[in-house]
Amino acid sequence: MSLALSTEKAIIQQLQDPLFEEKGVMVFIKREDLIHPQVSGNKWRKLKYNLQQAKTEKHTQLLTFGGAYSNHILATAAAGKLAHFETIGVIRGEEHLPLNSTLAFAKSCGMQLHYLDRSTYRQKHLPDIQTQLMDQFGSCYIIPEGGSNLWAVKGCSEMVKEIDIPFDYICAACGTGGTLAGIIAGLEGKQNIIGIPVLKGANFLYEEIESLLKQYNASTHFTNWELHLNYHFGGYAKNKPELKQFILDFQQRHHIDIEFVYTAKLFWGIYDLIKNDYFQPETRIMAIHTGGLRNF
């Protein structure tokens, strides 16, 4: 499949900070954000096998769902274009013109945008709604919201299999939990996984992740993962002055960009856990930079 990407193997860098030295821990960052300028990080991992499967099933159209600021919508539009699929984005809520930068970019990739009011959108998984969409657009390969399905788990599991240095913990931001499920599956019970949900009230993620893992491989059950639910800063895409300042400090210290929706909350969480002696001295922590930057 022709998804021309700069490199599949994201580089790993070590972060230096007096705090890490004081606590005797080592922090590494896997730069999934550098995989591709538009289909960045985990969104590419999640789409990879979905696109292959769509080709195998001889589909020419991809249809997926998301909010008006969704990284997944953006990635599907860009990846669809690269891999020569027509794309349809079913967007939550009403159309607002002019389009915001996410939707304008998606449209510029050729994505057709279709809006569903919020209550219909909540029922998008029901056969009725899906049949209606197929009637309107013709046969499509349907990718769920956020891209989180079994193919996403498989794609994200490769993210950790590539890591070629020792580590004890792997940490990643969670939205729908598909990425974390992939990381858990990829580690096969070794090491420990910490997920930092960026939504408020993310208790549903325990079940969601368990369910994805079970569908992926029903014969094993992993217990080497945990979620830290208190780093959401008020909820999805909510920002606070101290988080903004943290992003600036992080950029200055490490020369790496992070953004407020996912990766800043992840690194805030990692710093906070380190400050609170959550990790034993000598612990090697691998943070996943899942991307999400909009610098194009």
Ligand SMILES: *Cc1c(COP(=O)(O)O)cnc(C)c1O
């Ligand atoms: C979508 C996204 C996530 C969350 O991934 P899930 O699989 O939905 O948990 C994390 N980081 C970034 C940058 C994302 O765009």
